[in-house]
Amino acid sequence: MQNTTNSIQNDSLIHPPGFYIIGLISLTYTNVYVIFLAVIYVITSFTNCFVICIICIDHHLHVPKFIAVGNLAVVDLVLSTSLIPSMIKIYLLKDNFIDYTLCFMQMYMYYAFLTLESFSIAILAFDRLIAICFPLRQNSINTTTTMTTIITSIWILTLGTITISTLSMTYLSFCNSVQVNSYFCDYAPVFRLACNDNSLQWTFATVLSSVCIFVPLSFIVLSYTCILFSVFQMKSVESRFKALTTCTEHLILVAIFYIPILVIFMIGLFRVEIKPDVRIVGLSLSSCIPPCTNPIIYSLKTKELKSRVRLLFQRTFNIQRHSVHPLHKK
Numbered sequence: 518m519q520n521t522t523n524s525i526q527n528d529s530l531i532h533p534p535g536f537y538i539i540g541l542i543s544l545t546y547t548n549v550y551v552i553f554l555a556v557i558y559v560i561t562s563f564t565n566c567f568v569i570c571i572i573c574i575d576h577h578l579h580v581p582k583f584i585a586v587g588n589l590a591v592v593d594l595v596l597s598t599s600l601i602p603s604m605i606k607i608y609l610l611k612d613n614f615i616d617y618t619l620c621f622m623q624m625y626m627y628y629a630f631l632t633l634e635s636f637s638i639a640i641l642a643f644d645r646l647i648a649i650c651f652p653l654r655q656n657s658i659n660t661t662t663t664m665t666t667i668i669t670s671i672w673i674l675t676l677g678t679i680t681i682s683t684l685s686m687t688y689l690s691f692c693n694s695v696q697v698n699s700y701f702c703d704y705a706p707v708f709r710l711a712c713n714d715n716s717l718q719w720t721f722a723t724v725l726s727s728v729c730i731f732v733p734l735s736f737i738v739l740s741y742t743c744i745l746f747s748v749f750q751m752k753s754v755e756s757r758f759k760a761l762t763t764c765t766e767h768l769i770l771v772a773i774f775y776i777p778i779l780v781i782f783m784i785g786l787f788r789v790e791i792k793p794d795v796r797i798v799g800l801s802l803s804s805c806i807p808p809c810t811n812p813i814i815y816s817l818k819t820k821e822l823k824s825r826v827r828l829l830f831q832r833t834f835n836i837q838r839h840s841v842h843p844l845h846k847k
Contacts, residue, residue: 531690535616536707540700540797541607550798551608557809558601564812565590565597568822575825581664582644586816588668589637592630593808599626600701600804620702621683628704629679631804632729636671638774639733641767641815643667646740649760650747682721689715700797705785730782734775741768766815773810777803 544550572578572587603623607613615623647659682704689711699706708718741764748760781800784791791799816822 529690530688531692531712532617532687533691533695535614535695536620536702536710537696538607538613538615538699538701539696540698540706540793541604542613544794544797547608551605554601554801554805555605557805558597558605560813561593561597561601561805561809564817565594565808568812568816569594571822571826571829575829578821578825579661581659581661582648582819583822584661584664584668585637585640585644586819586822589634589641589811590816592633592637593811595626596630596634597805597808599623599630600801604700604801615702620697620707621686624686624702624704624707625679625683627701627804628683629676632675632679632725633672634774634807635729635733635778636675638767638770639736640664640667640671641770642737642740645764645767646743648763649744678725682718682725685717685721689713689718698793700801726782730775730778734771737771766818769814770807770811773814774807777806 541547541551568590569587572583572590603615644659644664647655651658686704686708689708690713691710692712694710697703697706697710704718705722708715708722711718744760744764748757751757751760777799781803783789784796817826
């Protein structure tokens with residue numbers, strides 16, 4: 518067989534030169550969808566880079582809340598970059614081949630940052646929990662050190678776990694088809710191509726998916742249960758409304774990210790048959806839309822960030838005006 522002769526055989530393992538991503542090229546109206554994704558990626562890149570730059574430049578925003586916001590922006594940017602450019606490349610160059618090593622690198626980046634996305638949204642829930650339930654102790658509980666430690670710990674744990682699950686793929690032999698029925702080097706579609714035992718990979722997929730979805734989501738639900746309990750103990754209706762208003766944008770983020778993910782998880786868990794086009798579009802949108810909407814719905818709408826952006830633009834405008842008119846002050 519050609520695949521076998523072109524493969525790298527190490528002991529009893531057969532590793533092909535690469536894989537063919539066939540999910541995207543079989544889509545109806547691929548050109549329209551790829552243009553849509555390109556627009557999404559441009560918006561995602563611009564808005565998240567803008568948020569990151571503003572937070573880095575302005576030392577007034579070096580506080581726990583905006584450390585969490587900046588973390589989400591970084592995760593959004595990398596998650597989107599791990600996926601959309603490769604999809605555009607497949608369409609523009611008509612080249613759906615991906616090298617064996619690059620396939621697992623893409624797989625690692627995508628799942629690592631999808632997991633970080635889930636936990637980053639939960640971190641924002643923690644910030645809201647402390648701010649509303651413990652307003653007098655907020656500055657002593659949710660310190661810069663505390664937030665940095667939480668974020669760093671989650672990154673280390675996530676990257677380490679996804680490294681192990683991705684490395685487990687190298688113990689699989691691919692002696693038959695190398696056509697991946699997805700829009701990128703997806704974990705489950707790739708390990709299903711293996712011709713040896715893939716039960717370990719199936720366990721990783723099931724357990725890690727459950728943990729990465731339900732642990733952060735459970736924390737978010739618990740946080741908002743505590744928040745609602747605290748809010749309804751407030752005597753002033755105005756205070757209640759103000760407290761709930763600060764949570765609205767975050768709840769929208771939770772809905773945009775978790776509802777599609779939960780639907781996809783349930784479809785996979787119960788092996789529900791759906792059309793390939795619907796599955797691919799649904800899966801890709803669930804990963805591409807949240808990084809685009811997060812900065813627009815949440816980050817750029819926060820009062821502190823808007824005021825700092827306005828002040829920064831005013832300073833920049835004044836500096837430029839004075840440089841053009843040096844005698845302006847006279």
